[in-house]
Amino acid sequence: MYKTHLLGRASIIVCTSEVCRQVLCDEEKFKPSLPRSITLLSGRKSLMQVFKAEHRRLRRLTTAPISGHSALEMYINHIEQTVISGLEEWASMKRPIELLTEIKKLTFKIIWNIFxxxxxxxxxxxxxxxxxxxxxxGFISLPINLPGFSFYKSLKARKELLTILQSIINQKRMAKKREGEGWEAKDMMDLLIELKDEDGEELDDETIRDLIFGKLFAGHETTAYTAMWAVLFLTNHPHILQKAKEEQEDIIKRRPTTQKGLILSEVKQMKFLYQVIDETLRAACITFMVFREAVVDVEINVLFNFVATPGVFTPFGLGSRYCPGSDLAKLEISIFLHYFLLNYKVEQLDPKCQKTCLPFPHPKDKGLARVHKLE
Incomplete structure (x- = not known):
């Protein structure tokens, strides 16, 4: 443990697995406490900010639409078609591409249409x-709300995005009212609009906006970085790539001839690929810190440093705040890697490119590479 200042706040960095487990799991002594920049940009009803009873309520209500078995089955076809189209487009390009940039576009398209x-x-x-x-x-900037500063631009962008989200909510509420009993939920926002708690109360628009905003961010940013690193790690370790590819080929061989495309039971057979994803999450350490504040005994913030924590695997957190979208993220990455392994290879232009860590760890050239379709 050591003291420092981060984003204008006195903080303690915690690096031992035992203390980190206590900090993440003991909600009686520690509560979420984000830097002001993240607090203002994420929204007061996001799962990152709500606490105790409200957090448990929203998490309970929203888990099934994100990671329930039926929801994951509903998302597979869209993920699959978007991935196939994206990989074909990259391979057709005559110039090198920034893998990170292109995968972020791909994952955002997937998550936007799911939601x-x-x-x-x-x-x-x-x-x-x-x-x-x-x-x-703006998440990693000082909260200076003046023209020219990153935070000012971020707040302006958030306001524009919330206007778009509210417009969609209005459209969907009108469609639900117009169609009456014939209305059927087709995406995650529909499911959130349809939700009712134990008292029969629906979620208000602010809660839906903040929940969707948080899940859109988490659902494409960290997923894109993980997918990029998985491709680069596999490319640089051919024996692992070959073993992962053989697993995918074996799944295809066992498929009935009448079946078109992946199904959820096949994804769950990808045991080795899931190990590849877990090792990517461990080695790349995409989410390298979370913030907590001690509510008893001390008055300073506590920061859990994932990178410096030995002997513990915590890419999705621990305790009651374990990432509710972990299954969806792994499904998305698995489908992407399935088609990459079967049909494509990557030629990285600078395998020894230096790495930068903000906003998440990535090569400075954003994984500049050529994508080739296999014969």
Missing amino acids: MGSSSIDSSIGEIEALFAKITL
């Missing part, structure tokens, strides 16, 4: 993804 479906909006998905990129920069 929003085919909602009619004036902005393109590319424009919305650009808004998220601006917001992300």
Whole structure:
């Protein structure tokens, strides 16, 4: 443990697995306490900020639409088609691509359609993804809300995004009212609009906006970084790539001739690929810190450093705040790697490129590479 200052706050870095487990799991002594920049940008109803009873309520209500068996089955076809189209496009390009940039576009397209479906909006998905990129920069900046500063630009981008989300909520509520009993949920926002708690109360618009915003961010940013690192690690370790590829080929061989595309039971057979994903999460350490504040005995913030914690695997956190979207994230990465392993290879232009750590660890050239389709 040692003291420092992060984003303008006195903090303690915790590096031993025992203390980290206590900090993450003991909600009687520690509560979430994010830097002010993240607090203002994430929204007061996001799962990152709500505490105790409200956190348990929202988590309980939203788990099934994110990671329930039926929900995951509903998402597979869309993920699959988007991945196939994206990989084909990359391989057709005559120039090298930034793997990270292209995978982020791909994962955002996937997660947007999972959450929003085919909602009619004036902005393109590319424009919305650009808004998220601006917001992300504000997460690691000082909260100075003046023109020219990153935080100012991030707040402005968040306001634009919330306007878009509210417009979609309005459209969906009108469609539900118009169609009456014939209305059927087709995406995650539909499911959230339809949700009712034990008292029969629906989620208000602010809660839906903040929940969707948080899940859109978590659902494409960290997933994209993990997928990029998995591709690079596999490319640089051919014997592991070959073993992972053989597992995918074996799944295809056992498939009935009448079946078209992946099904959830096949994804669950990808034991070795899941080990590859877990090792990628461990080695790349995408999410390298979370914030907690001690509510008794001490008055300073506690920061859990994933990178420096030996002998513990915690890429999705621990305790009651374990990432509710972990199954969806792994499903998305598994489908992406399935088609990559079977049909493509990557030629990295600078395998020894230096790494930078903000906002998440990645090569400085963003994984500049050529994607080739296998014969």
